[in-house]
Amino acid sequence: MVKIFTLSISLLIFAQLNTLQQDSTSKKSDSLNTRKLNSELDKVSQLSAERLSDSLKRSELERRVSNLGDKDRIEKNMLMQELSLLRKKDSVHLSRQLAQIDSLRGVIKASPVRFASDTLFNIYARLGSFSAADRARAVSERLERIGDLGGFSADSLRLSNAEQSTDLIYGGTLILSITDQDALWARKDRNAYAKEISEKIAESLKKYRMDNSWRVLLREILLTFLVIGVVIGLIYLINKLFGKLSGRFLSAESRLGKGIKIKNYELLDPSRQLGALKVLIRVIRYLVILLVVYLAFPVLFGIFPFTRDLSENLLNYILSPLKKIGTSVWDYVPNLMTILVLLAVFRYVIKFVRFLKTEIERGKLTIPGFYKDWANPTYQIARVLILAFMLIVIFPYLPGSDSGIFKGVSVFIGVLFTFGSAGALGNVVAGLVLTYMRAFKIGDRVKIGEVTGDIIEKTLLVTRVRTIQNEVVSIPNSAVMNNHTVNYSIEAKEKGLIVNTTVTIGYDVPWRTVHQLLIDAALATELIEAEPAPYVLQTSLDDYYVSYRLNAHTHSPNRQAVIYSALHANIQDEFNRAGVEIMSPHYKALRDGNATTIPQDYLPGDYIAPRFRTESEENKKETKN
Structure with a gap:
């Protein structure tokens, strides 16, 4: 971490x-x-x-x-x-x-001269120490001062030619000096360009004076009240329309059906479905009212000349993002079509690989050295590789994929995934190795480390084993790889699993008798095979007894606990019936005067434990005489 x-x-x-x-x-x-x-x-x-x-x-x-x-x-x-x-x-x-x-021309940014929300002309060239932006700002301010004076007279606007420039003068106020460079930027003669600018300014000042007359203001005020009235009427109609719509849904509650279900899961019952529809209708109503009010503001601000800039800005707040989104979507259509084609191609490639996997699992398609149980994991690996390759191919066509932020975040997420999933990836690799090793399969009786049981699940991450006590033990695949695995089932069907147990019998019992008793006990045990025949090995000659190991074959490795239990019971029965004592408890006793260790059920009815006998030299002599 x-x-x-x-x-x-x-x-x-x-x-x-x-x-x-x-x-x-x-x-x-x-x-x-x-x-x-x-x-x-x-x-x-x-x-x-x-x-x-x-x-x-x-x-x-x-x-x-x-x-x-x-x-x-x-x-x-x-x-x-x-x-x-x-x-x-x-x-x-x-x-x-x-x-x-x-x-x-494509590099220099124009500085517009604006008056009364209109752009009259642009200035590109500097004049002395004044930049083009300074000149445009100064001209706009002078025009605003002239407009605020009122009583504009076009006769007071005149042009004065000098050697280096043509001056535009209103009364005694210099509005603008037009140089040869200004005319060259407009691709016109200086005098003609000066006359054109003079006419635009005169027309704009006249229009400004007309727009600010009391009659125009009165008309604009009346239009404002009219727009407000229309908006109020629209809001009233919207509320009434959505109210009727909500009432219809309320009356149609019985016709809504059984709600919304996804397979067996009920996402929404009819009552919740009705509630969700009501909330949706209410949200749509508020959004429509908000849209009407918002669109009314540009109309209101567009009525008055001094607020038309604000009107355009409000419209641009909606239109500009929509225009950008529309342009971006339209420009992205070729890439989107490419992605769709690639998705279709890779989809059919995966379908083809899945078809091969299914055919191998059914046994219709055989590949030498390739087992059926390899089909699904191999398909999963191929599927992951195909999807990864698909992402690599599609990545350049994703929007924003060429940005530095997108690349940096992708690298950062990749590094975090690599370091954070090191253990999980180790288990995945171990799971793949175990699959292709074919160490065990579902249903096999195995011993992994100290855990013995049946394999019930095998995934890329863990292997689950059910013990004979019905405990489910989850073992990470990396731990399985690091431990030795004993598979009791892999040879059980053909050769059979050899179950074995050891008993210790005293030296006073002939070994042939012990062998026969053990073999008889094995043959009497259910699930023990008669062929190959059970056999006995003498594993050690100890101080007080001989160790005999009984070996027998079975084809039911998953029932070892039952087999061993029955086998041990039969061994006791056979030895007890034959009157042979099992010396495994290490009895240390004087035989004379002690009862036998054979259970009472196997002894004769007149059996009496012998007494201790003691002899002396005199008793021996008397007995001889």
């Missing part, structure tokens, strides 16, 4: 440093772009300065030519040639300047 936490912190720090590095790189890139852009703008300004200088020279030459008489024809011709060169040079500079402006 500590390793995972440390790794998570390291990844987060790395991601943060990477983000900071990207931000720094982005800022450096922006700075370089700004410097490059300023350099291009300086070139345009330099060309304008050169054109201005040439224009002044041309004016001076034209003045000198006009002052020369017919006598100074030679000098006049020289000046005319110089004028021609200046005009050609100006034409070249103009072409270069237009080319520079065209190259910057």
Whole structure:
């Protein structure tokens, strides 16, 4: 856990440093772009300065030519040639300047001049120390001041031509200075462009004055009350409509059927289904009312000129996301179609692999060296690999898959999954190895470590064993791999399982008698096979007894406990009937004067335990005499 936490912190720090590095790189890139852009703008300004200088020279030459008489024809011709060169040079500079402006047109951001919620024109060029944005802001403020004065007169708006610019003046207020660069950005002559701007401003000021007259305001107020009344009426109709709809559902409760069921699980009974429908109708009603009220605001704000910007913004709050979503969905359609085709292809590939698995399990398809019980795990492995390959193929077509955040989160989740599931993956691998080892199958009697029982479940993670005490023991597959496994069932059907037990008999009993008694006990036991015949091995010669191991075959390994119990009972019966004592308890007694250890049921009716006999030398002599 500590390793995972440390790794998570390291990844987060790395991601943060990477983000900071990207931000720094982005800022450096922006700075370089700004410097490059300023350099291009300086070139345009330099060309304008050169054109201005040439224009002044041309004016001076034209003045000198006009002052020369017919006598100074030679000098006049020289000046005319110089004028021609200046005009050609100006034409070249103009072409270069237009080319520079065209190259910057998609890069330079326009600064709009706005008045009364309308964009009149755009400014691109700077003037002295004032940027294009500063110029546009200053013009907008001047127009607002003129509009607030009232009593606008178009005759007071005039143009004043200067050497470097054309000034637009209203009364004594300078509104705007239009330069050659401004005209070049509009691809027009300076005087024509100045006249066009003057007409737009005059028209906008007239419209502003008309929109703010008392008659217009009265009409706008009446329209406002009309819109409010329509909204109230719509809300009333919506409430009435949804009320009737809810009443119909209430009266149709008996016709709702048996509710909603998913197989045998009842998700919603009829009463809950009716309640859910009522809640859904109520939510839809509130959403419709909210939508009507929201759409009414743009209509209300659109009535008044000074709030039309707010009206457009409110509409854009809805339309812009919808437009983006629609555009994104439309642009994503080709990728979506590709994903659908890939899903269909991989679906049929998995179906084909499943078909092969089914045929192998049924025995219709046989592959040398490939067992039937391998079919399902092999299918599961192939299915996982096919799905993983499908995800790899589909991943580039997912929306946002190329973003850095998406990739970083994917890597982070993958690392967490790898470290967090190390133990589980070990069990899965062990489960696969056990499957292909064929160490056991469902129903086999096995001994895993200290656990003995029947296999009842075998998964990729655990193996479950039911003991003879009916206990279910879950053993992780990794633990199964690390322990030795004894399978009692794997050879039981063909060769049979050998059950064995050991008894100890005293040296006073002939070993052939013991062998026969043990074999008879085995043959008398149910589930013990007569063929191959049971046999006995003498495993040790101890101090007081001989150890005999009885071996017998059975084809029922799952019933070992019953077989051993019956076998031990039969051994006791056989030995007791034959009058042979089993010495396993290690009896230490004087035989004379002690009763035999054979159970009372197997002794004769007149059996009496012998007494102790003692003899002396005198008694022996008397007996001899």
